[in-house]
Amino acid sequence: MAVEHTGTGDPTRSMALLWRAADREGRSGLSVDRIVATAIEIADTDGLGALSMRRVAERLGVGAMSLYTYVPGKGELVDLMIDQVLGEIDRPALPGGWRAKLEHVARANLALYRAHPWLLQVGTARPPMGPNLLAKYDYELGALDGTGLSDVDIDTLLTAVLAYVTGAGQAAVEAAQAPARSGMSDDQWWEVQGPLLEKVFDPQRFPLAARVGAAAGEAYGLGDPDRAFDFGLQRLLDGIEAFIGKR
Amino acid sequence: MAVEHTGTGDPTRSMALLWRAADREGRSGLSVDRIVATAIEIADTDGLGALSMRRVAERLGVGAMSLYTYVPGKGELVDLMIDQVLGEIDRPALPGGWRAKLEHVARANLALYRAHPWLLQVGTARPPMGPNLLAKYDYELGALDGTGLSDVDIDTLLTAVLAYVTGAGQAAVEAAQAPARSGMSDDQWWEVQGPLLEKVFDPQRFPLAARVGAAAGEAYGLGDPDRAFDFGLQRLLDGIEAFIGKR
DNA sequence: GAGCACTCCGTACGGCGTACGGTACACCGT
């Protein structure tokens, strides 16, 4: 099964599940909601790789196959997990201008990736069209509404910001997870990697890598991803500002 | 095993493999290079999910366990695949200014993701420090060298561009793959999804999503990711230009 | 010719998603 991608099952059934048409409880207390919540817990703490039907069932005190009464398969379960956590995203009514709003959107999405890193591993093409996805889209469009931009420009600019957040968020989340996952701090990693690299790396051949790498390494270890996230975001917002100004 | 993340094995052994210290051929013609090349073929055509040791071995006409003579495990194999394809990236000496160069870097990385979509599924924290990774880093830094920026700024700006490319590339690649993966064109998908959505979606509650979604959908189906990629990239480069101008 | 190092791989273990078919419970009409 390709957990990484979405939309494998019967679309009508998926839609009914996403919008929770008829989510009754079985006699052992099982329900779509409970299954989804448990699966999210597992993926949050141990990663998407550790998510298995047997593991979810075990945590619910139920046989693995019982889950299939509520959910067609693992792919659909992941779809449900996605829409569920999209509902958690912070959506306050903001007073400021488009820039402050867009900045909030970027940070809220980063926070979401931090809370649910497995989101970065699931495909976003043909997304599960659940209520929370739509609510999120509607809210985020609001950041650029009223700027005089065309609807298409609004959509494209939002897409650009979210693309940046996805890429930079991936780097930030992975960097944050690396020590726990490997049992090794960044410093420890460099202590091992550095000497090995010195034996094979020729600074003459890659002078820029040597010079800049050293400077960057000195400035912030392997790279402080939070500062990098903000810095890049500001550049992108500057560019968007220039674009809006030109209209 | 967590294929999605890297750096699990013995670092000394990994380094020796990456830099191909002593890549001899066995009596059945097996070698690290051949194993890596075969694994890349499989991942390119059928995705990382279809990559298995048995499958690689089968294609090489060899028992699965024979691979372990050359490669410590699947994790290390993926590391080798990464460094290998990073070597393919287009690295011409470019005449223009920093902007043209950075634009080339972005496009070359996008092309790389297109050719090897599985790259988007592997972690980038603690990357495999192979010769091609270093060459790529050195080359890409060259785009911003000579602009008068500090080394740290050069590194951070490059990181920002690459983050954008990763995020936008993910969207572009997934959008391109979706029809083949699902056997359904974007239009067909909407034909199924649209009516289902209409039954549950309330335009009153999400007026922006309704309005902009419709406009965006009309303008370019589910979204032309190539145009979106370029558009966002130009905004980011505009922002970087403003930053460089201020120095 | 003996010994040895190294390549190759058959088997097996514990995991996975899920198809299939059976069991047992809850509720219905009578």
Place this chain on the structure above:
DNA sequence: ACGGTGTACCGTACGCCGTACGGAGTGCTC
């Protein structure tokens, strides 16, 4: 009270996965 029926639950099994282990075959060195 009772039989009938739908559905919740789940034991088992199949074909995958990564890889530990130990054995077999090959070719080189003395």
